[in-house]
């Protein structure tokens with residue numbers, strides 16, 4: 001089952017090695033993280049990142065191993081933005097020459113970069129960004145400026161205190177004309193003493209949700225006061241400005257400006273499956289240990305995992321963890337395929353890649369955030385303790401519903417893609433890829449459900465047809481209602497809640513389809529495929545609230561712990577007293593409690609100043 005989850009024996013081996021490397025290194029301890037102040041936590045992040053780099057160099061780790069090392073350290077920091085966004089942005093939007101110059105320094109960590117797009121006044125609406133980059137032909141420079149308070153760059157990870165450079169997104173103005181948003185490489189801090197360069201006001205935007213979590217990251221604010229950069233620091237793969245100041249757009253779609261976001265969205269789907277699997281692992285293992293109430297005759301109490309209500313709340317998340325894992329593996333293939341096509345100027349699958357990455361990022365992160373919160377409740381009071389690992393997991397993964405694109409905004413992008421496809425089908429064009437099912441419109445608009453028993457629901461063809469009919473009918477219904485509106489734009493706006501639902505149905509069809517396709521592969525291990533088939537049935541059925549789920553839950557219950565053990569997480573990475581592999585929950589909870597700084601003294605700080613006087617006064621009053 002480990003191989004089915006990881007994707008290959010090699011993946012299992014590398015993951016095990018990196019997870020153990022992190023778990024065995026005291027520098028990477030994380031059990032006291034939620035007890036640190038904001039400054040201590042930030043400094044701890046710097047220490048871990050520097051130590052990780054040192055180990056990467058010492059051990060000659062590959063890029064795959066180094067990425068896993070960062071993942072198992074499990075502490076958001078500037079390195080995430082450096083590797084996940086700054087480097088990809090230069091790769092995707094820089095010329096060969098610019099890549100050579102800047103990536104050489106970035107790969108050697110001679111500079112630390114971030115991705116500075118969002119502003120105080122605009123995040124979702126990229127075309128509304130206000131920062132300006134005005135070309136000055138007299139000096140062959142761009143003047144980077146924050147014209148308004150709302151144009152302050154706001155949120156970029158690492159910008160606050162760490163990054164020395166950034167890809168800054170700004171309105172390109174040359175010869176008095178505004179050509180819209182383009183990317184520019186800017187140095188922000190001196191490489192000698194790390195002080196901000198002249199004209200740059202920079203700092204952290206303040207504490208964020210949850211203790212620990214993203215407070216380890218210095219999300220920053222930056223204002224630019226007419227800062228000059230050389231013309232060749234405009235990322236010029238998509239467009240150029242000549243020495244004379246002429247704007248020249250290259251022959252690639254302008255949407256490639258958004259390429260970095262597409263890349264990160266596809267990685268976030270894998271992040272979501274990992275976060276969800278961690279929460280499910282904790283809740284399933286604890287549910288097998290925790291006993292509450294039992295037979296009236298004083299018999300042993302019942303494992304809470306045996307309760308049907310616990311199973312109906314938890315097993316859809318177990319199924320979703322596997323579903324998101326498999327669709328994330330497919331999405332990584334899709335992204336690689338589109339990137340290769342772009343190299344040969346084939347832009348035909350760019351819209352599909354945008355719709356799939358936007359839709360899957362949105363659906364998986366929303367479902368994961370909701371599931372982690374529910375897993376906290378599934379663990380009762382102990383799920384609320386930091387030592388359960390669940391509050392931190394929730395706080396770190398909740399913002400994924402917003403960063404890299406607000407989930408509703410992204411679903412509206414999917415809806416726009418679906419409406420375009422429906423109208424193309426109406427004009428006789430055969431849809432392909434993930435919308436191919438829309439070509440079967442006659443059948444799917446009339447077909448009656450062919451599933452009646454639980455066994456029917458384990459028939460992949462039946463499941464797929466139901467989800468195709470559901471998605472198509474919702475999309476066609478929206479298209480028909482939009483056509484009745486005074487204008488397409490007005491109709492789209494009025495119908496936007498229904499369009500979001502139609503987009504979700506389309507994305508859930510993709511997830512179900514990819515789960516079914518995974519089951520058609522050769523899957524190692526005795527009985528593994530059968531278990532995955534049941535999980536596929538649970539994932540599909542729970543989305544349409546089918547009453548036959550109870551039978552499937554009963555069939556999964558005996559293997560529930562084995563199914564979460566297959567995630568192969570070390571206790572260090574899981575970071576949970578409830579989800580420990582050895583199940584020794586109560587002694588672990590008790591031991592963790594005493595680590596809290598509040599327990600450093602038996603009489604708490606503040607007693608002498610605030611508690612003793614009060615008690616003494618009340619005691620005196622009571623004797624009057």
Ligand SMILES: CCCCCCCC/C=C\CCCCCC(=O)SCCNC(=O)CCNC(=O)[C@H](O)C(C)(C)COP(=O)(O)OP(=O)(O)OC[C@H]1O[C@@H](n2cnc3c(N)ncnc32)[C@H](O)[C@@H]1OP(=O)(O)O
Nearest residue numbers: 074075076080084123124125126127255258354403404405
């Ligand atoms: C270790 C512990 C774990 C913690 C994890 C740490 C590490 C995690 C990893 C990274 C951390 C994440 C940090 C987050 C970083 C950020 O948040 S960066 C900023 C992200 N910001 C956004 O995502 C902004 C979202 N907004 C947009 O993308 C765009 O504004 C928009 C797409 C919503 C609208 O764009 P606009 O230019 O206005 O275009 P439209 O008019 O809507 O569409 C025009 C056509 O272009 C097509 N299109 C739009 N986007 C794309 C795209 N990306 N690719 C291809 N095509 C695109 C669109 O479909 C339209 O096409 P048609 O005209 O044919 O319909």
Ligand SMILES: Cc1cc2nc3c(=O)[nH]c(=O)nc-3n(C[C@H](O)[C@H](O)[C@H](O)COP(=O)(O)OP(=O)(O)OC[C@H]3O[C@@H](n4cnc5c(N)ncnc54)[C@H](O)[C@@H]3O)c2cc1C
Nearest residue numbers: 115116117118122123124155156157399402403404405408
């Ligand atoms: C932890 C974290 C890290 C981040 N890191 C970075 C970073 O490194 N670099 C960077 O550039 N940015 C970063 N961001 C910013 C992030 O990308 C933006 O917050 C995100 O794109 C959402 O934009 P917004 O904040 O403007 O939300 P808004 O768009 O203002 O959303 C507010 C509400 O308006 C709704 N809404 C907006 N537009 C529409 C519409 N057209 N139709 C219907 N509803 C709409 C949204 O659904 C939402 O409910 C980070 C954010 C977070 C939380």
